[in-house]
Amino acid sequence: MMNGIRKVWEFYRKHGVRLLLLKLFRNYQSPGISYVEWRQIHGHTETEREAQRQYQFSNSALISIVVPVFHTPERFLREMLESVQLQTYSNWELCIADGSESNTVENIVRRYAVKDLRIKYRHLEKNLGIADNTNAALEMTKGEFIGFLDHDDVLDAGALFEVMKVIEKDSRTDMIYTDEDKVSTDLSEYFDPHFKPDYNKELLHWNNYICHFLVVKRSVIDRVGNISVKHEGAQDYDFILRCSETAENIVHIPRVLYHWRTHQASTAVNPQSKLFAYESGKRAIQEHLSRTNENAFVEHGVGYGFYNVSYQVQNQEMVDIFVLDNHKVSNPSRVKKCVKSIRKTNNYSNYNVHVVGDFNKICWDTVTSSYVVFIDSSLTSISEEWIESLLGCCQRNYVGAVGGKIYSANDTIYHAGIILGMNGYAFEGFPREKSGYFHRESLGQNLSAVTWQFMMAEKDVIGDIVQKAGGFPDDEVDLCREIAARGRAVIYNPNVEAKQIFRKRILKKDEIQNEKAVGVKKVEDPCYNQNLSLRSPGYYLQK
Structure with missing residues (x-):
């Protein structure tokens, strides 16, 4: 009761009475199908499993699975063990390091190990904690690749087969992760699937979205070292971050291959059970x-296990802000409101504001600043210090453009990035006061594109695009593709917010094509997941 009151009060302090009332009383029905229905459509058949068992790999690498255990309940332990034994790929070893004081776990595991020599067991002299217990299991491994499995979770029967397919396809692969879901204590209900993007450097700064199932090549572990004891509780996050710094080819498998069991002691169902982990x-x-x-x-x-990253401005570089008034009817009052909001919502002093009819009216040869901002005159900026937020993010040497979050006048999200092939912007029409799919609307992340209605970009990159194309690109997706083609990232920064004075809709080329050609094969966006819908607002399950 008190916890609920506290949450309401904190929301009111941050967002005010209007959004609080919307949160309490606005109804929103999520589109799409249930995960139960989705699993019935997309689940593997026994025929497919048998085909996996019969498949002959050209190089059957040994995959070691490490499991630290500590007083694991018998049912959980047996189901974990049997989920590994049921793997359709057979060249594995299961390395279990046991920190339990009693022999209960040992007696169970050894009964399995006698019948299956791929199961290895070590009883530790004392419980070393999850980090060093995992390290003890790592010392037992001989495989070229190492997979990480929690003692109370289970693997999908095809997990190692799918991992091996990726390894066979590209020998450079040295870090692999999969999609995952949660499963009830008795394994009767599967829910809360996490369909992830391909490797997303920025998103990993804001959340450990990689999590399970993780497989890492031994050579990467040799370079980064074992699990860190000083990050107990978030040792997996620290390990993933360190591996990402040195891995050459990180591959995502867009299949649910890991089932995270929920029970009162697990963070899957009770995030407050390990508050120290978030620190x-x-x-x-x-x-x-x-x-x-x-x-x-x-x-x-925005929630337990989710973070906010503010990149610091390196130096007070000049920023040219271009207010784009390219509407059918010019409205000086609207432009005035937009410019006023720019000046009101930031303390940054080194900038100039220019009002232009369209992009091609900008004379790039005369722009002397290093960074430019485009903001449509239909918007007002509403977040404080937004220039600093954009600039700090954009000044990183691998970033080419940064876009912000835009709300409609009715306090729904208008833009939280662009997903290639989607018939609208990401989260378009989603209530501002609610939390979306794994908080993705509120997390910084690499995206294939962001709208040019509210964007900062490096001036030299834009100037080069304009010069070589003989003019400004006709489409905001094309602009972002050109930025990416020059080796620069496109970033979505949710800390930078604007709101529409009136609704203006820009239809993207991909969107036009998809509206006219129903059933046409869609472009797969590496920053999205192929299992999620391409109908805006997106991030829900489709058949």
Whole structure:
């Protein structure tokens, strides 16, 4: 009761009475099908499993699965063990390090190990904690690839087969992760699937979205070292961050191959069970950013295990802001409101504001600043210090453009990035006061594109695009593709917010094509997941 009251009060303090009332009383029905129905459509058949068992790999690498155990309940332990034994790929070893004081776990595991020599067991002299218990299991391994499995979770029968397919396809692969879901204590209900994007450097700064199932090549572990004891509780997050710094080819498998069991002691169902872990996670991110020469400040974000990263401005560089008034009817009052909001919502002093009819009216040869901002005259900026937020993010040497979050006048999300092939912007029409799919609307992330209605970009990159194309691109997706083609990332920063004065809709080329050609094969966006819908607002299951 008191916890609920506290949450309401905190929401009111942050967002005000209007959004609080909307949160309490606005109804929103999520589109799409249930996960139960989705599993019935997309689940593997026994025929497919048998085909996996019969498949002959050209190089059958040994995959070691490490499991630290500690007083694991018998049912959980047996189901974990049997989920490994049921793997359709057979060249594995299961390495179990047991920190339990009693012999209960040992007696169970040894009965399995006698019948299956691929199961290896070691009883530790004392419980070393999850980090060093895992390290003890790592010492037992002989495989070229190492997979990480929690003692109370289970693997999908095809997990190792799918991993091996990726390894066979590209020998450079040295870090692999899969989609996952949660499963009830008795394994009767599967729910809350996490369909992830391909490797997303920025998103990993804000959340350990990789999590399970993780497989890492031994050579990567040799370079980064074992699991860190000082990050106990978030040791997996720290390990993933360190591996990402040195891995050459990180591959995502867009299949649910790991089932995270929920029970009262697990963070899957009760995030408050390990509050210390979130502080450890924050520290792990901060240290990762320091190692990679990113000057940033990390704080806790929209929920447990989610963070907010603020990149610091390196120097007070000049910024040219172009207010785009390319509407059918010019409206000086609207332009005035937009410019007024720019001046009101930031303390940054080194900028100029220019009002132009369209992009091609900008004379790029006369722009002397290093960074430019495009903001449509239909918007008002509403977040404080938004220029600093954009600039700090954009000044990183691998970033080419940064876009913000835009709300409609009715307090729904208008833009939270662009998903290739989607018939609208990401989260378009989603209530502003609600939390979306794994908080993705509120997390910084790499995206294939962001709208040019509210964007900062490096001036030299834009100037080069304009010069070689003989003019400004006709489409905002084309602009972002050109930026990416020059080796620069496109970033979505949710800390930078604007709101529409009136609704203006820009239909993207991909969107036009998809509206006219129903059933045409869609472009797969590496920053999205092929199992999620391409109908806006997106991030829900489709058949």
